[in-house]
Amino acid sequence: MLKVAIVGASGYTGVELLRILHSHPEVAVTCVTSEQSAGRPVSSVFPSLRGRCDIVLENLEPVGIAEKVDIVFTALPHKAAMEVVPTFMKMGKDVIDLSADYRIHDADTYGKWYEPHLNPELLPEAVYGIPELRRAEIAEASLIANPGCYPTSVILGLAPLLKGKVIDPKSIIVDAASGTSGAGRGAKVDNLYCEVNEGFRAYGVGGVHRHIPEIEQELSLLAGIPLNITFTPHLVPMDRGILSTIYSQPGGSVKASDLIALYEAFYDGEPFVRVLPEGVLPSTAHVRGSNFCDIGVTVDQRTGRVIVISAIDNLVKGASGQAVQNMNLMCGLPETLGLDLLPVFP
């Protein structure tokens, strides 16, 4: 049995890790932390857990935590994560970090979009944890930079087109929409019920959203050239889910059926990517609570542009589910363990 700590278990991705790992047959969650609720059972913060998981939240004391677990999930805001990850690493623990702190390979780029990096020496050993593209490296890694939610949906949505050199990589435009849990559980006026309910709005418009450097880094690696994208996030009045609509210009005339065949071949055997048949498009409702990424592909009949639509649950494939998928790979366990039976709502 692997002993696991969830650091930041009183947040949305932390409790999602708890939900998934609670029924994982090879894992015992032996430590959970919170900043404001230490000393209370996690079930008092999330009453749905009452009687099923009443483990008590602890303060974040990295040395003490590292002494009693094998693996640490850090589900903290960026900066708070890089303040503690080095201690876990020095004590020989595998770390899966859900924050953005180790996703950007270049410390200067991280500094430009976030803040000065506290331990840039760890960046070269961090593996960007997207299993469909980097399975072998993840299996050997000790530090996983678990991808962001928007980036997961965009990278999986575009990988076959970029690897297959089907599109002009400089033509990519992404409109993506997220449920409000994407912003975390902390109180913010912008996320109050009256601000969000019955509205639908763009934010971070004009090339300023922090996921841009992360998406561009990974798409550039796929394309083999540096590229820039236009990315506009939106906030949807729903709890969970991300739907990304991705436009690009193909090199010549293409047919939807050929593109779907390309996607099916690229993701053949992937347990968590579902390429949808021609004419069928994804919905966040169909992936809610699951680790699936659903992808639909079509061609605009008038302009010839390729349109890819991808849907994930931001808290599962966009965060905690992907983190568990990475943990399974790191530990030599079946990749789908604890994830294949997650409930999918009809």
Ligand SMILES: NC(=O)C1=CN([C@@H]2O[C@H](COP(=O)(O)OP(=O)(O)OC[C@H]3O[C@@H](n4cnc5c(N)ncnc54)[C@H](OP(=O)(O)O)[C@@H]3O)[C@@H](O)[C@H]2O)C=CC1
């Ligand atoms: N929400 C999402 O869809 C996704 C989030 N992420 C990333 O995952 C990380 C966690 O996100 P999320 O769960 O949404 O965030 P939340 O705000 O919901 O939770 C944050 C957690 O970290 C704890 N915490 C905050 N600051 C500190 C600190 N200084 N020291 C110790 N503990 C602290 C909080 O404790 P307390 O409750 O006591 O304040 C809470 O447990 C973030 O980096 C986020 O960007 C990545 C992909 C998707």
Ligand SMILES: CC(=O)N[C@@H](CCC(=O)OP(=O)(O)O)C(=O)O
């Ligand atoms: C709806 C919403 O606010 N979403 C968040 C997603 C950020 C996130 O969780 O990603 P990181 O892990 O990279 O911080 C945002 O746009 O900032």
